[in-house]
Amino acid sequence: MASTMIGKQAVVIGAGMAGLTAAGALADRFDQVVVLERDTLPSEPAYRAGTPQARHVHALLLSGQRALSELFPGFEQDLARAGAVPLRAGLDVRIERQGYHPFPQRDLGWISYAVSRPTIERAVRARVEGRANTTLRQRCRVQEVLASPDGEAITGVRYDNEDGASETIAADLVVDASGRGALTLALLQSIGRPLPEETSIGIDLGYATCVFVIPDDAPADWKGVMTFGQAPHDSRGGLMLPLEGNRWMATIGGRHGDVPSGDAEGFLTYASALRTPTIYNAISRARRLDGVARYGFPESVRRHFERLNVFPRGLLPIGDAICRFNPVYGQGMTVAALEACLLGRLLERLAGDGDPIAGLAPAFFDEVQALIETPWSVAILDFVFPDTRGQRPADFETTLRFGIALTRLAAEDPAVHKLTAEVQNLLKPRSVYRDPKLVERVLAKMAEA
Numbered sequence: 001m002a003s004t005m006i007g008k009q010a011v012v013i014g015a016g017m018a019g020l021t022a023a024g025a026l027a028d029r030f031d032q033v034v035v036l037e038r039d040t041l042p043s044e045p046a047y048r049a050g051t052p053q054a055r056h057v058h059a060l061l062l063s064g065q066r067a068l069s070e071l072f073p074g075f076e077q078d079l080a081r082a083g084a085v086p087l088r089a090g091l092d093v094r095i096e097r098q099g100y101h102p103f104p105q106r107d108l109g110w111i112s113y114a115v116s117r118p119t120i121e122r123a124v125r126a127r128v129e130g131r132a133n134t135t136l137r138q139r140c141r142v143q144e145v146l147a148s149p150d151g152e153a154i155t156g157v158r159y160d161n162e163d164g165a166s167e168t169i170a171a172d173l174v175v176d177a178s179g180r181g182a183l184t185l186a187l188l189q190s191i192g193r194p195l196p197e198e199t200s201i202g203i204d205l206g207y208a209t210c211v212f213v214i215p216d217d218a219p220a221d222w223k224g225v226m227t228f229g230q231a232p233h234d235s236r237g238g239l240m241l242p243l244e245g246n247r248w249m250a251t252i253g254g255r256h257g258d259v260p261s262g263d264a265e266g267f268l269t270y271a272s273a274l275r276t277p278t279i280y281n282a283i284s285r286a287r288r289l290d291g292v293a294r295y296g297f298p299e300s301v302r303r304h305f306e307r308l309n310v311f312p313r314g315l316l317p318i319g320d321a322i323c324r325f326n327p328v329y330g331q332g333m334t335v336a337a338l339e340a341c342l343l344g345r346l347l348e349r350l351a352g353d354g355d356p357i358a359g360l361a362p363a364f365f366d367e368v369q370a371l372i373e374t375p376w377s378v379a380i381l382d383f384v385f386p387d388t389r390g391q392r393p394a395d396f397e398t399t400l401r402f403g404i405a406l407t408r409l410a411a412e413d414p415a416v417h418k419l420t421a422e423v424q425n426l427l428k429p430r431s432v433y434r435d436p437k438l439v440e441r442v443l444a445k446m447a448e449a
């Protein structure tokens, strides 16, 4: 074991999904892994200040579920034991989209779990806490990433401990999983290095969420509902999924100012104006368990660390710090878990090198692009709304028409339906849509239209 170790100590900033999964990947390759989290970490699944998004629906895509099981074998059973609701893909969630009320419901052959974000995070944290060489330090806010005087290498971090005293901790590798990546950017600035270029897509999304008790007479033909607006005129949509504890979590929202208010009455009024009445009919008779939580998401942002020629040795931003995706597509936790798996593979591959830590960030930035490409190409579909800000791709109209025709084909053909669900679940890259036989069939549909 010792010969495969590549460093004495790795420090992870943030105990969100990216930080916890990264810690899981690091534990086999460092003598010690220390995770520093600014929040108090609840012993039971509960909301906490540092991850306000956890109050909203968090769908775990199948590839994320599988990545978590790769990092923490048997993880799906952890979710099931925590009360997660099994959903048969393609069958149990009613999808309502333009022209389909609902989209054909078919069993696509796999189970995904619907569960609250605090429960997912708690289950992952329990696995990380179970590693003998991993320590989670709560109420520790990192103030600064520390570098050698020439800025070439990272030496550790400075943080305020739970008593408010300033401390430093040495690290061979610092993983920035703080979500915003502000500490990485501040470090680059302080040592006079260029910042990564950013691509952003301004969507001004406004979310509101309520949790309800599932009534005894709930509809029997679905367990969850996803309702899309009529793009490009109506950006309103909703996603309601079951949670552990016989609850529904309903998240509704829209864009560019057409967003729900923060009171219960406003929530219902907004839900009643969704394109279909399914969510409203279900929740208007259900008992609400708490208040309305809101979230504003201005833009999807991709940071191009891969374009930097130099990067300090021993620093690695991960998760949202690299790329924040439109939450509507439910990709962030999955990409974070896939990135942690990539980190694990790279550590294994580089372990025999003379200086594995020096090679880590360049290899990671290079290879993570393949992971980000498909979810980011979905984010680009936001340009269907005219107020979306950013660089609209030149051939966007063709992309849209192709997507509409592909959806029609998927409605008719179970195999194409399964393929599109696999792409949405990040099991397959979007490039599978370039298969010549499929393209021919989609073009024929486009011609019919």
Ligand SMILES: Cc1cc2nc3c(=O)[nH]c(=O)nc-3n(C[C@H](O)[C@H](O)[C@H](O)COP(=O)(O)OP(=O)(O)OC[C@H]3O[C@@H](n4cnc5c(N)ncnc54)[C@H](O)[C@@H]3O)c2cc1C
Pocket: 013, 014, 015, 016, 017, 018, 019, 036, 037, 038, 039, 049, 050, 051, 053, 056, 057, 058, 059, 060, 061, 140, 141, 142, 143, 177, 178, 179, 180, 207, 295, 297, 318, 319, 320, 321, 327, 328, 329, 330, 331, 332, 333, 334, 335, 336
């Ligand atoms: C409204 C909304 C809904 C979403 N829905 C979904 C969904 O359905 N499915 C899905 O997969 N993803 C969803 N996401 C995305 C998902 O939550 C994130 O992409 C994913 O959790 C990865 O985030 P992260 O760990 O990189 O960052 P974060 O979740 O932001 O975690 C960062 C952690 O670092 C800590 N931290 C920050 N600064 C410091 C510091 N200086 N010192 C110490 N600790 C610090 C924070 O307290 C926090 O614990 C949604 C996001 C939003 C905003």
